[in-house]
Amino acid sequence: MSAAALRFTDLRCGYGDTVVVRGVGGLAQTGRVLGVVGRNGVGKSTLLKALAGFLPLLGGQLHWQGQDLTRVPAHARLQAGIAYAPQENVVFGELSVAENLWLHLPDRRGARYAAALAAFPRLEERLRQRAGLLSGGERKLLSFTRTLGLQAPLSMLDEPTEGVQPENIDRMAALVNAAKAAGRGFVVVEQNLAFIEQNLAFIEQIADEVLVLDHGACVFAGDFAALGRQALERHLQV
Numbered sequence: 013m014s015a016a017a018l019r020f021t022d023l024r025c026g027y028g029d030t031v032v033v034r035g036v037g038g039l040a041q042t043g044r045v046l047g048v049v050g051r052n053g054v055g056k057s058t059l060l061k062a063l064a065g066f067l068p069l070l071g072g073q074l075h076w077q078g079q080d081l082t083r084v085p086a087h088a089r090l091q092a093g094i095a096y097a098p099q100e101n102v103v104f105g106e107l108s109v110a111e112n113l114w115l116h117l118p119d120r121r122g123a124r125y126a127a128a129l130a131a132f133p134r135l136e137e138r139l140r141q142r143a144g145l146l147s148g149g150e151r152k153l154l155s156f157t158r159t160l161g162l163q164a165p166l167s168m169l170d171e172p173t174e175g176v177q178p179e180n181i182d183r184m185a186a187l188v189n190a191a192k193a194a195g196r197g198f199v200v201v202e203q204n205l206a207f208i209e210q211n212l213a214f215i216e217q218i219a220d221e222v223l224v225l226d227h228g229a230c231v232f233a234g235d236f237a238a239l240g241r242q243a244l245e246r247h248l249q250v
């Protein structure tokens with residue numbers, strides 16, 4: 013097994029007696045982006061919640077850098093180097109934008125947010141405002157910025173571009189690619205195929221590998237380039 017990798021095998025997870033994700037396996041590596049795509053309700057967020065430790069596994073195995081994570085709780089997964097930005101409830105609305113960014117970080121100095129705040133001046137202007145006053149897209153940007161700033165070896169982002177303005181989606185892609193070049197890895201759930209930069213959607217700008225889900229099962233896994241735009245569109249058509 014390659015050293016800094018999250019390997020999952022034959023995962024089963026769901027809610028109560030309802031199994032939503034079954035038999036799904038994959039490999040997320042540092043320095044790479046694994047895209048997870050599929051239509052509404054196929055189980056993308058359920059898979060990410062299970063990988064992050066917010067849903068118990070009903071079956072399957074999960075290893076990170078050779079360590080068995082199957083029964084390791086969510087907070088310990090973050091300490092082990094796996095960050096997670098959920099699809100919903102992404103910020104603490106009563107706290108300021110700055111407090112949201114620094115909440116879990118004992119050392120408040122440093123340049124960990126400099127690149128993202130330069131890319132998103134609207135956030136920088138509003139550092140002292142309550143995060144609850146931000147628009148939905150701005151909240152997603154704040155959540156993205158906070159997660160990126162953790163500089164975790166692996167970050168899992170659930171539909172980070174939902175509601176975000178196109179020019180900012182481009183900047184998000186550039187920031188992910190810079191973090192990737194610095195050796196960090198990502199698992200990114202996406203559904204938005206709108207063309208942004210040079211006829212490439214966000215996920216096309218960043219993904220190296222891809223996992224396509226349908227009805228909770230994996231229907232394609234492999235190189236993103238091997239999937240191709242047409243197949244991608246077909247998998248996402250309602």
Ligand SMILES: Nc1ncnc2c1ncn2[C@@H]1O[C@H](COP(=O)(O)OP(=O)(O)OP(=O)(O)O)[C@@H](O)[C@H]1O
Nearest residue numbers: 027032050051052053054055056057058059099203
């Ligand atoms: N907390 C929950 N309790 C029970 N069922 C749930 C819960 N959350 C999701 N589900 C169900 O699990 C299935 C998969 O949902 P999930 O949110 O994983 O899909 P998704 O692929 O992320 O969809 P979307 O693209 O809309 O975000 C759906 O049928 C959904 O209704």
Ligand SMILES: [Mg+2]
Nearest residue numbers: 056057058099
């Ligand atoms: Mg979802």
